[in-house]
Amino acid sequence: QLAKSSVETALVLLQALCLGVAGYCAHLLGAREPGRRWIEHRLKAEDGRQRMARLVLTIGHEKGPDVFRNAGDWFIVFIDDQLHHLEGSAERRDRARGSLASVGALLASLMALTAALASLSQQWVIVLVAFAGVCAPALIAAVKSWGEATADAQRAELHAATWSSLNQIRRDVAAFRAAVEAHDLDASLAYADKVFAVLRQDHAGFAAVHGAPSPGPPSA
DSSP: OHHHHHHHHHHHHHHHHHHHHHHHHHHHHHHHOHHHHHHHHHHHHHHHHHHHHHHHHHHHHHTOHHHHHHHHHHHHHHHHHHHHHHHHHHHHHHHHHHHHHHHHHHHHHHHHHHHHHTTOOOHHHHHHHHHHHHHHHHHHHHHHHHHHHHTHHHHHHHHHHHHHHHHHHHTTHHHHHHHHHTTOHHHHHHHHHHHHHHHHHHHHHHHHHTTOOOOOSOOO
């Protein structure tokens, strides 16, 4: 009886400690809002990336045909890098979504198993059941919260759709090359603006998934 009482006391203390740590962390996250600030900086960085790409073409055109041609080659690499990022991100987040689902199923199975073992009288089983009863619900809630915070499922679909749209524009790159060879800045920027429009749509979707304000028009 004494041993059982000691185990119960230890589990209660452990549960109280976990709740205290969780409350402290929640307070820090709520006060500092790292997620919101990260999203804001991420969107600003993406806006800056597009402004830089546009400047590369504009300045390249000012410097003459050879430099403009190099700028055009760089912009094509810029598109390819975006495609590579979107494809990789969609695949990683799809795998993460599957991993979280597996972890959630494993924890649910653990809870079901401990419920079945609760009828046994061995003391080590009682300790295991009590420990799982304290930890498993918290872990399941953590897995659910992590999935909602990272929004892997929504972002996987978003990036896959953006990749498809951008890849369609990439297939028409011959028109962009022809505009660059003709030293036609307007036509080159018109093609670039199609690329930027697709990327801005992706950024707006990213903001919406995380409940952030949609980014405004690109900076001048």
